[in-house]
Amino acid sequence: MDLSDYMLGLGRQAKQAARILALSTLSQRNHALMCIAKRIDQQRELILAANAEDLAAAKSEGLDDAMCDRLALNAERIDGMIGNLAQVASLPDPIGATDQIRTMPSGIRVGKMRVPLGVVGIIYESRPNVTIEASSLCIKSGNATILRGGSESIRSNGAIARCIEAGLADAGMPETAVQVVNTTDRAAVGALITLDKFVDVIVPRGGKGLIERITAEARIPVIKHLDGVCHVFVDEGADLSMAKAIAINAKTHRYGTCNTMETLLLDRSLAADALALIGPELRAKGVEVRGCPETCRLLDWAVVATEDDWYAEYLAPILAVKTVSGLDEAIEHINTYGSHHTDAIVTNHHAHAERFMREVDSSSVMVNASTRFADGFEYGLGAEIGISTDKIHARGPVGLEGLTSQKYVVFGTGQVRS
Numbered sequence: 001m002d003l004s005d006y007m008l009g010l011g012r013q014a015k016q017a018a019r020i021l022a023l024s025t026l027s028q029r030n031h032a033l034m035c036i037a038k039r040i041d042q043q044r045e046l047i048l049a050a051n052a053e054d055l056a057a058a059k060s061e062g063l064d065d066a067m068c069d070r071l072a073l074n075a076e077r078i079d080g081m082i083g084n085l086a087q088v089a090s091l092p093d094p095i096g097a098t099d100q101i102r103t104m105p106s107g108i109r110v111g112k113m114r115v116p117l118g119v120v121g122i123i124y125e126s127r128p129n130v131t132i133e134a135s136s137l138c139i140k141s142g143n144a145t146i147l148r149g150g151s152e153s154i155r156s157n158g159a160i161a162r163c164i165e166a167g168l169a170d171a172g173m174p175e176t177a178v179q180v181v182n183t184t185d186r187a188a189v190g191a192l193i194t195l196d197k198f199v200d201v202i203v204p205r206g207g208k209g210l211i212e213r214i215t216a217e218a219r220i221p222v223i224k225h226l227d228g229v230c231h232v233f234v235d236e237g238a239d240l241s242m243a244k245a246i247a248i249n250a251k252t253h254r255y256g257t258c259n260t261m262e263t264l265l266l267d268r269s270l271a272a273d274a275l276a277l278i279g280p281e282l283r284a285k286g287v288e289v290r291g292c293p294e295t296c297r298l299l300d301w302a303v304v305a306t307e308d309d310w311y312a313e314y315l316a317p318i319l320a321v322k323t324v325s326g327l328d329e330a331i332e333h334i335n336t337y338g339s340h341h342t343d344a345i346v347t348n349h350h351a352h353a354e355r356f357m358r359e360v361d362s363s364s365v366m367v368n369a370s371t372r373f374a375d376g377f378e379y380g381l382g383a384e385i386g387i388s389t390d391k392i393h394a395r396g397p398v399g400l401e402g403l404t405s406q407k408y409v410v411f412g413t414g415q416v417r418s
Contacts, residue, residue, distance in 0.1 A: 011198030036167030066256030070126035116142035125206035228258030235347035
């Protein structure tokens with residue numbers, strides 16, 4: 001069977017499975033999630049062995065540290081997968097809820113019912129735990145899914161996929177509700193994003209190049225974000241110990257995530273004191289600072305930033321730092337150079353916090369908290385299928401509700417239109 005036939009087969013099977021999932025009960029879907037969790041727990045050693053092979057191959061091919069960190073699994077991350085499945089199972093049912101019911105002058109009652117999207121195609125790089133996160137959310141929201149992971153995680157994803165298939169079978173659900181593309185052929189991506197007869201939405205999770213390609217070539221709606229150029233702005237009069245804790249966490253907790261801070265903005269009135277506190281810890285952690293001229297005067301080990309640095313998503317221990325004249329300049333900088341992902345202010349001024357939340361055009365805007373909280377799990381969504389910087393359908397972390405749509409439902413007592 002050639003690649004085109006293979007992908008068409010996946011699409012047909014997913015469409016059939018989606019119809020069954022849409023009619024399943026909450027208890028059936030939750031049972032499936034817990035059966036998958038049991039299989040993951042039972043197959044830990046096989047999953048870790050497959051992941052070790054992927055990691056060895058990745059390192060031999062020269063993948064950078066950030067990519068290897070995303071790829072790596074360990075006992076803690078497998079525990080996280082199992083915990084994710086349990087948490088998603090504990091969430092309310094997103095399907096079938098009817099709201100906004102109102103009675104019209106004609107006597108009919110009109111409302112909206114939440115329904116699954118159908119088949120969700122997900123394309124992602126490196127992180128094999130996405131296979132579980134995406135599957136759990138799709139199953140819970142009544143959607144079938146076709147998953148295409150990166151070639152670097154083909155063995156890990158295959159091991160996890162076998163656990164998912166077995167868990168679905170244990171629960172009496174169609175095994176084809178979750179299908180992992182089992183080829184590293186890059187043409188599989190092109191085939192998946194043009195299966196418009198079978199796939200209802202595409203969610204890409206990966207580098208900017210991948211997402212730009214999918215956005216340009218897809219014949220299916222795409223939920224996406226291109227990059228995560230996240231900012232923390234330390235406002236005048238801010239608590240500097242709080243600012244230090246937030247900035248260090250936002251930058252160094254993990255370097256390779258889309259909600260990691262890439263630019264630190266400092267109000268000029270406190271820049272010297274802030275850098276005296278934050279700078280040494282950044283240096284101790286091996287973070288390179290690329291600063292504006294004023295930052296470089298205050299930190300003699302910083303290097304001069306270029307215009308490109310303000311746009312950069314480093315995904316590495318590199319941080320752009322700029323002093324600004326106040327809230328107006330900070331907001332202008334973020335809206336000019338940012339990627340509309342996640343931006344935070346550290347402030348003691350309620351009015352400044354209100355303005356920042358109103359005027360910063362990002363999918364998550366935070367006050368006195370690390371950008372690392374921009375995450376479906378931390379937002380109480382159980383997990384996320386991805387983060388969207390689009391403004392239509394879903395914005396921010398996309399959880400269960402983002403994987404559903406609504407249809408109008410009308411209740412009458414025999415009315416006819418005159």
